[in-house]
Amino acid sequence: MTRRHIIAGNWKMYKSISEAVSFIQELAPKVMGVGTEVYLAVPFTSLSAAAEAAQGTPIVIGAQNMNDAAEGAFTGEIAARMLLDAGARFVVLGHSERRHLFGESSEFVNQKVRRALSEGLEPIVCIGETLEQREREGVEEVLSEMISESLKGISREEMRRVIIAYEPVWAIGTGHTATPEEAQKVHAFCRQEIGGQWDAALAESIPLLYGGSVKPENASGLRAQPDVDGLLVGGASLDVKVFLQIIDYQTFR
Numbered sequence: 520m521t522r523r524h525i526i527a528g529n530w531k532m533y534k535s536i537s538e539a540v541s542f543i544q545e546l547a548p549k550v551m552g553v554g555t556e557v558y559l560a561v562p563f564t565s566l567s568a569a570a571e572a573a574q575g576t577p578i579v580i581g582a583q584n585m586n587d588a589a590e591g592a593f594t595g596e597i598a599a600r601m602l603l604d605a606g607a608r609f610v611v612l613g614h615s616e617r618r619h620l621f622g623e624s625s626e627f628v629n630q631k632v633r634r635a636l637s638e639g640l641e642p643i644v645c646i647g648e649t650l651e652q653r654e655r656e657g658v659e660e661v662l663s664e665m666i667s668e669s670l671k672g673i674s675r676e677e678m679r680r681v682i683i684a685y686e687p688v689w690a691i692g693t694g695h696t697a698t699p700e701e702a703q704k705v706h707a708f709c710r711q712e713i714g715g716q717w718d719a720a721l722a723e724s725i726p727l728l729y730g731g732s733v734k735p736e737n738a739s740g741l742r743a744q745p746d747v748d749g750l751l752v753g754g755a756s757l758d759v760k761v762f763l764q765i766i767d768y769q770t771f772r
């Protein structure tokens with residue numbers, strides 16, 4: 520079966536509103552008709568302007584985090600409805616920087632995934648092991664638990680709107696990426712786990728992205744793997760030319 524193929528940029532805490540808009544204006548004409556979906560997770564402040572700049576283009580704009588509550592007295596937090604209102608169509612949830620720097624548990628991520636789905640935002644749910652977990656517990660044990668806890672109680676119907684990103688924590692921002700073979704092995708395992716929790720047909724259809732030091736030099740090897748359905752790109756998504764090489768490596772190599 521053919522699965523969706525997505526290249527997603529995660530800008531983290533970078534770019535002003537005007538930088539975001541000029542990036543999109545430069546990117547948009549070059550991604551018309553490319554055989555992949557192009558997602559950009561931008562800072563909250565740029566959401567409205569980015570969504571407006573991306574209108575009528577294949578670029579899909581989303582956010583990098585949100586709160587699990589519908590609304591309320593939560594100073595400094597942001598609700599799914601506000602993201603939708605600003606033009607976001609998806610949201611990155613459970614990114615390792617949220618889990619490790621801001622103490623987010625899989626249980627909290629699960630609440631956010633439920634909220635995103637019920638409000639109509641497409642979640643990109645991130646999972647990945649630290650080096651320590653890899654050595655102590657093993658990759659499969661860690662990921663199996665992260666999948667079951669972060670996606671607990673999500674119905675099969677809702678799962679059809681979920682994207683999963685495998686990002687080994689030791690690869691994020693470090694320049695050490697998983698080899699294509701390692702990524703393939705882990706992705707195949709995740710698909711099997713999803714098959715066990717829901718069913719094989721759903722597992723077959725779910726997009727599994729790889730993230731962690733993706734660069735133009737390693738992108739083609741990673742995306743050539745049968746269970747790698749796209750990439751989540753941090754640092755290399757900040758420069759439009761570099762990001763374009765990752766999106767359309769056949770043309771730009």
Ligand code: PGA
Binds near residue numbers: 691730751754
């Ligand atoms: P990186 O970040 O590509 O800079 O390693 C990936 C991510 O955090 O999503």
